[in-house]
Structures are given as C-alpha cells and as structure tokens.
Amino acid sequence: MLAAISVDLDEIPNYYAIHGRVAPAESEAKVYDVAVPRLRELAAELGVPLTLFAVGQDLARPSSASALRAAVAEGHSIGNHTQSHLYDLTRRDRQTIAREIDEGTVSIERATGQRPRGFRAPGYTITDELFSLLPLLGYRWDSSVFPCPMYMAVKDAAIASYKIRGRPSRSVVDTPWVLTAPTRPYHVGTPYHRRGDGLLELPIQVTRGLRLPYIGTSLMLAGVAGARVLTRMVRGEPLVNLELHGIDVLDAHDGLADLAPTQRDLAVPVATKRAVLRAIVEDLRAAGYTFVTLDAAAEAFSA
Numbered sequence: 001m002l003a004a005i006s007v008d009l010d011e012i013p014n015y016y017a018i019h020g021r022v023a024p025a026e027s028e029a030k031v032y033d034v035a036v037p038r039l040r041e042l043a044a045e046l047g048v049p050l051t052l053f054a055v056g057q058d059l060a061r062p063s064s065a066s067a068l069r070a071a072v073a074e075g076h077s078i079g080n081h082t083q084s085h086l087y088d089l090t091r092r093d094r095q096t097i098a099r100e101i102d103e104g105t106v107s108i109e110r111a112t113g114q115r116p117r118g119f120r121a122p123g124y125t126i127t128d129e130l131f132s133l134l135p136l137l138g139y140r141w142d143s144s145v146f147p148c149p150m151y152m153a154v155k156d157a158a159i160a161s162y163k164i165r166g167r168p169s170r171s172v173v174d175t176p177w178v179l180t181a182p183t184r185p186y187h188v189g190t191p192y193h194r195r196g197d198g199l200l201e202l203p204i205q206v207t208r209g210l211r212l213p214y215i216g217t218s219l220m221l222a223g224v225a226g227a228r229v230l231t232r233m234v235r236g237e238p239l240v241n242l243e244l245h246g247i248d249v250l251d252a253h254d255g256l257a258d259l260a261p262t263q264r265d266l267a268v269p270v271a272t273k274r275a276v277l278r279a280i281v282e283d284l285r286a287a288g289y290t291f292v293t294l295d296a297a298a299e300a301f302s303a
Contacts (some may be wrong), residue, residue, distance in 0.1 A: 003240040003289040004202075004297050006051040006079065006143065007039060008120060009068075009282045011058050012256070014085055017170040019262040030254060031246035032064035038072055038249045046281045050076045050229035051294040053120045056083035056107030065111035067202045072112045076291035079118040079143070080104045087170040092128045097130055102138050118294050122143050124204060125140055125174045131192050134199055141298035143241065145193070146204040147181040149200045151213045183211065183241055184300040200302055202214060205241045212239075216248035219280065220273050228283055239297055242280065249273055269290060 011031045013023035036052075043050050052071055057063040072078060082089060083103035090097070101119065109115045117135055123143040134142060139274075152174065181193035183206055189196020205214040207230060212218070214234050219227045219242075234240050251270045252260040260266040281291070 001236075001238060001240075001287075001289045002297050002300060003284045003291050003298050004047075004051060004294045005048055005242050005243065005244065005291065006053060006120070006294055007244045007246060007248075008053045008081055008137050009104065010012060010037070010054065010085060010247075011055065011060070012080070012247070012259070013249065015259060015263055019259075020170075024258065027259070029058075029061060029064060029069065029257065030250060031056065034059070035052075036067045036071065037250050037269070038076060039224070039246070043076065044074070044250070046061070046278065048281060048291040049293045050297075051079055051102055051118070052076055053079040053081035054104075054108050054116075055081045055085045056104035057085075059107045059111040069112050072114055076115050076262050077118075077295045078108055078112055078114055079120055079294065080108060080139075081120050082122055083107060085122045085301075087125070088172050089092075089122055090125050090130060092131060098133050098137065101133060105137065117141065118143060118202075118298065125173055126173060126192065128190055130200055131188055131272075139199070140302075141200040141202060141203065141294070142188075143202040143243075143294055145178060145181045146213075147179050147183055147200050148177055148204070148206045148208075148211050148213045149191075150211075151215075152176070165301045173196075179211075184237065185297075186215040194200035194301065198255060200298055202239065202241050202297060202301070204243045205237075207233060208237070209233070216242075216244035219276055220248055220268045223268075223272065224275050224279050228279055231280055232285045233268075235284070239298070239301065240284060241294070255263070264301060 083099045117140045119139050119142050124146040126144040177193050186195050186201050188198040188201050193233040196284040252266045
C-alpha cells in the first residue's frame with residue numbers, strides 16, 4: 001500500500017481572494033519564505049518525500065524559485081498548479097486554459113530544471129476539456145478530483161455568504177457530478193467522473209463510507225486525536241493521497257493575524273500541526289504504508 005503527501009504552494013493572496021479580500025504586501029511570500037523551509041525540515045524528520053504543486057508566477061521571485069529548487073535537490077517532486085492559479089480556469093476559453101498549463105510548465109522547469117509530469121487544478125475544479133488538454137501538453141497524471149460532499153457543501157455555502165455580503169469570492173462552484181467520481185486511482189473516461197481509458201487520475205483523499213475530507217485543513221482542525229480517527233477511516237485504501245497546502249504549517253503568529261478570523265485553521269498552533277502530521281505518518285507506517293511521491297504512485301497505478 002502506498003501513501004503520498006502533496007502540498008499546494010498557493011501563496012497567501014489566494015486565501016484573501018477566497019474570502020473576497022486583498023492581501024497586504026507583507027504577507028505575499030509567507031508560503032515560500034516560511035512554509036517551504038518548515039515542510040522540508042518536517043519531511044526530513046519524518047523521512048517522507050513530498051510532491052509540491054507550484055504556481056508558475058510565484059517563481060518569478062528569485063528566492064521562491066531558489067526554495068523550490070532546494071526542495072527538488074532533496075528528492076521532492078514537483079507538480080504544476082498552473083501559471084496564475086485562476087480559480088475560474090475551467091470557465092475560460094480553451095486557449096487560455098492551455099496557456100495557463102503550458103506557462104506553468106515552463107516556469108517550473110526554468111526554476112528547478114525539472115519538467116513536471118503531474119497536474120492539479122486550482123480549487124480542485126476540473127473539466128473534460130481540461131483533461132483533454134493535459135496529455136497534449138505532456139502530462140501523465142492528474143490529481144484534482146475531490147469527490148467530497150462535505151467539502152462541496154461548505155465551499156458552496158461560503159461562496160454564497162460572501163456574495164450576499166458584497167464581498168464576492170474568487171472561488172467557483174463545481175459540478176455536483178464530481179461527487180460520483182471514484183475515490184481510488186482510475187483512468188478517466190468521458191465524462192471525467194467515470195472510468196475510461198484516458199489520463200490517470202489520483203483523487204484527493206476522502207474517507208470510506210461518508211467520504212469525509214482527508215486533507216490538511218480538516219486534519220489540522222481535528223487535532224491529533226481527530227486526525228488519528230480519520231486516518232483509521234482511510235487505512236486499507238491502495239493509495240492514501242493526503243493533500244496539504246503551505247498554509248497548513250503556518251499559524252496566526254507568522255504575520256497572518258489579519259487573515260486568521262476568516263481562515264480558521266490559522267488558529268491552530270504550528271506545534272499542533274506538526275504533531276498532527278507526525279501522528280498521521282506514524283499511523284500509516286504502522287499500518288504497512290510506504291510513502292512515495294505522486295510521480296512514483298502514478299507509475300505504480302499506471303502499471
């Protein structure tokens with residue numbers, strides 16, 4: 001059985017955009033300046049490889065590119081999270097979608113010397129058209145499908161709430177059909193939430209039964225004890241695909257007190273977040289899981 005930890009390196013302005021706000025300039029690079037070094041340190045401590053999904057435009061900043069390059073040198077893998085992290089990417093025309101993917105590829109390869117083979121869409125929102133472009137642009141696998149009813153309900157409610165308050169979120173409502181997608185690795189069909197012979201999809205992890213979210217935000221808010229309960233609910237899956245964000249190793253004391261009232265997980269101290277990740281890795285290892293990058297997982301499941 002395999003387990004993979006991936007991290008979306010969305011910079012802090014993206015979170016302000018979700019909440020219909022504008023980020024202060026001093027917070028703009030907290031993910032690369034603070035979170036990435038912490039992630040590298042924690043990965044070394046736990047002996048696990050990471051898959052880091054980078055947004056291409058962030059790598060125009062030399063110190064951010066250097067941080068990502070250092071992670072690659074340590075054996076971590078890189079995925080493409082588009083050039084600009086447009087939440088409404090799937091509502092753009094085909095040319096714009098292709099450009100966002102391709103420019104992200106170029107930016108990542110320029111910064112790290114490695115060409116990404118895997119893709120993750122902003123906000124987990126993906127479509128058949130986007131899936132049709134990925135192989136044409138050299139991609140071998142995707143990890144965007146998140147068939148989680150609780151996540152969709154909370155996200156849709158938040159979008160509606162911000163709209164009512166005159167502070168529209170940049171997030172978009174996804175199709176409910178995604179909730180019918182397989183929860184284990186599969187080759188996509190048409191539509192993408194059905195099995196077929198297309199690109200390999202590595203879905204974002206949900207628990208068995210209720211399909212509760214098994215992602216950084218929910219695990220950090222659950223604390224160590226709650227995270228261990230959720231981990232028991234994913235044990236036995238052929239791949240545990242744990243998705244985090246850089247903000248999952250930050251808290252309000254990292255200069256993010258202004259964001260904390262709307263980004264609830266920033267109230268969880270970094271020490272607790274570290275303990276949660278240690279507990280997850282320990283429990284999955286004890287259950288017989290081997291930690292790999294998503295590139296390695298894709299190779300295994302393609303075979």
